Amino acid sequence: MPSASPKELWPSLTPGEVSEYWLQKSWDYIRSQTGQWLALLGKKWLLVWNAREIEDSDDFYIYQQWSWLLSFWLGFNHFGILAPLASWGCA
DSSP states (O other), rough: SSSSHHHHGGGOHHHHHHHHHHHHHHHHHHSSSSHHHHHHHHHHHHHHHOSSOOOSOOOOOHHTEEEEEEEEHHOOSSSHHHHHHHTTTTT
């Protein structure tokens, strides 16, 4: 891999070379900042198993204020209920 920065070489790099560059950067970060990486991994783990979805553009929970159907549906149909049921083979 060339020693110049990827921004200088971006047009001439293949997608595989770009992928290899970022993979190497990520491993370098993990090796140099192991504690910070583990903390981030733990935070992501907790966010995955959170009952409430983190919204990116539309907040599903805002719409439930104006819809009786969504209010009813969210009472028992959210990740905090569905994930354990799915793990038991019920959903």
